[in-house]
Amino acid sequence: MDVQAFKQRILPVQGRLFRVAQLFLRNREEAEDALQDVMLRLWSNRQQLETYQSLEALAVQMTRNLCLDKLKAHSRQKMATDGDFPEVQATTATPYQQVEAADSNELIHRLMEELPDQQRFILHLRDVEEYSFEEIEQLTGLSVNNIRVILSRARQRLRDSYTKANDYEADY
Amino acid sequence: MKPTIEKLLEKYYDGETTLDEEKELRAYFQQENIPAHLQSHAPQFRYFANARSEHPSLKSINALANRLNAPEPNWVVRMGSWSVRLAASIGLLILGFGGGLVYNQLRPSAGKGTDLSFISETAPEKSLKQTLAFEQLAKTSASERIDAINQSYEITQADQEITQLLLNTLNFDSNVNVRLAACQALARFEREPSVRDGLIQSLKVQTDPNVQITLIDVLVTIKERRAVEEMQRLAENQEALDAVRLKAEEGVQSLNQAGNAPS
Numbered sequence: 429m430d431v432q433a434f435k436q437r438i439l440p441v442q443g444r445l446f447r448v449a450q451l452f453l454r455n456r457e458e459a460e461d462a463l464q465d466v467m468l469r470l471w472s473n474r475q476q477l478e479t480y481q482s483l484e485a486l487a488v489q490m491t492r493n494l495c496l497d498k499l500k501a502h503s504r505q506k507m508a509t510d511g512d513f514p515e516v517q518a519t520t521a522t523p524y525q526q527v528e529a530a531d532s533n534e535l536i537h538r539l540m541e542e543l544p545d546q547q548r549f550i551l552h553l554r555d556v557e558e559y560s561f562e563e564i565e566q567l568t569g570l571s572v573n574n575i576r577v578i579l580s581r582a583r584q585r586l587r588d589s590y591t592k593a594n595d596y597e598a599d600y
Numbered sequence: 601m602k603p604t605i606e607k608l609l610e611k612y613y614d615g616e617t618t619l620d621e622e623k624e625l626r627a628y629f630q631q632e633n634i635p636a637h638l639q640s641h642a643p644q645f646r647y648f649a650n651a652r653s654e655h656p657s658l659k660s661i662n663a664l665a666n667r668l669n670a671p672e673p674n675w676v677v678r679m680g681s682w683s684v685r686l687a688a689s690i691g692l693l694i695l696g697f698g699g700g701l702v703y704n705q706l707r708p709s710a711g712k713g714t715d716l717s718f719i720s721e722t723a724p725e726k727s728l729k730q731t732l733a734f735e736q737l738a739k740t741s742a743s744e745r746i747d748a749i750n751q752s753y754e755i756t757q758a759d760q761e762i763t764q765l766l767l768n769t770l771n772f773d774s775n776v777n778v779r780l781a782a783c784q785a786l787a788r789f790e791r792e793p794s795v796r797d798g799l800i801q802s803l804k805v806q807t808d809p810n811v812q813i814t815l816i817d818v819l820v821t822i823k824e825r826r827a828v829e830e831m832q833r834l835a836e837n838q839e840a841l842d843a844v845r846l847k848a849e850e851g852v853q854s855l856n857q858a859g860n861a862p863s
Contacts, residue, residue, distance in 0.1 A: 431668065431669070434668070435668070442656060442661070442664070443654075443655045443656070446654070446655060446656040447651065447652075447654050450654065456657075459656070460656050460657065460660035463656055463660065463664070464660065464663065464664050464667070467664050467667075467668065468664075468667060468668075471668055532642075532643035532646070532647075533643065533646065533647050533650060535643065536643050536644050536646075536647035537647065540647075552651075554622075555622065555644075555648040556648050556651045556652050557652070558619055558622070558623070558652075560619060575615075576614075576615035576616070577615065578615075579615040580613060580614050580615030580616075583612060583613050583615065583644075584613050586644055587613065587640070587641065587644065590640065590643060590644060591640050594640065
């Protein structure tokens with residue numbers, strides 16, 4: 429696999445890999461580091477890459493494993509990436525909406541982080557990265573039914589905790 | 601639309617929606633006017649939509665691109681430098697061995713001459729010859745020549761060349777002291793006929809009283825009777841110094857006595 433082929437097949441995925449890394453590491457810089465690590469590992473193993481069925485699945489798995497390793501290596505305190513979120517807001521919204529949207533976005537983000545790792549991962553893969561069940565199955569090794577159940581639980585839990593948090597804030 | 605959205609939401613929370621349906625939901629919640637009873641669902645869909653636009657910073661993408669681009673030339677350069685290093689080390693080895701071989705081959709041929717000369721003549725002999733050689737006369741100092749002559753005392757086996765050199769020195773050296781030294785050195789080789797002849801000849805040539813007296817002494821010591829004639833002539837020579845004439849007379853007498861005694 430030469431540079432061109434590598435760029436064509438791997439580089440488009442790096443956004444996804446970055447988000448997966450960020451999902452686990454909860455830190456922008458570390459996610460970027462992890463992404464670079466994964467890319468360089470893929471690059472140095474580019475001779476064997478042809479033998480894999482899905483490069484993307486491989487890359488996502490590598491990212492996930494690398495992140496889990498990193499987390500295991502130094503069990504760190506949670507580091508939120510709140511600072512980055514205002515940047516991705518729609519610019520058309522009014523400042524008030526921006527603040528509100530940023531608030532709810534931040535809240536969802538925090539609630540996401542409170543989900544169990546597996547739920548969070550599958551929810552992310554499905555609702556953010558829009559993977560099909562088959563792809564998630566390939567990535568996680570879980571059965572489709574299992575994935576559906578986990579996904580359903582994650583979605584409900586996210587909604588419930590959001591409603592709860594919102595009510596609490598409203599009451600407050 | 602409303603019932604559909606509500607139905608979709610229900611399916612969504614059961615994990616039964618397809619990707620297309622989920623897209624529809626996300627698109628629906630992106631819009632501004634959402635009925636109040638659905639408001640609470642909006643944020644998470646918006647969050648998902650937003651999260652999707654999260655990308656690594658341009659800086660890190662560039663850094664990565666650089667690192668991916670760089671390794672290729674790097675790899676070549678590293679291989680190049682490796683092979684260059686290998687070639688250089690092999691070259692050095694060959695150079696070293698080759699140099700050693702050439703050196704070893706050259707040394708015997710260069711050394712043969714010196715080795716042979718070491719066999720044929722000893723070191724003092726060589727330096728003696730070098731210093732006393734007639735052409736060297738102008739280049740060497742008197743003390744150097746005396747030194748060289750003194751080295752002849754280390755030579756046990758006299759050869760023609762050396763005695764001839766000494767005789768030449770005795771006859772033609774410009775310095776009296778050198779001639780004296782040569783004369784005394786020649787006394788050691790009294791058994792050589794050429795030395796005896798040379799000494800007698802030299803007595804005719806010498807004009808310096810010192811050398812004349814020394815020569816007479818030497819000739820008397822070696823009991824060279826053939827020198828009597830020359831000594832007689834010297835004794836009668838009015839130009840010679842008194843001391844020399846006396847010495848010559850003495851020499852004639854002692855030689856005659858020595859000659860008469862055994863007979």
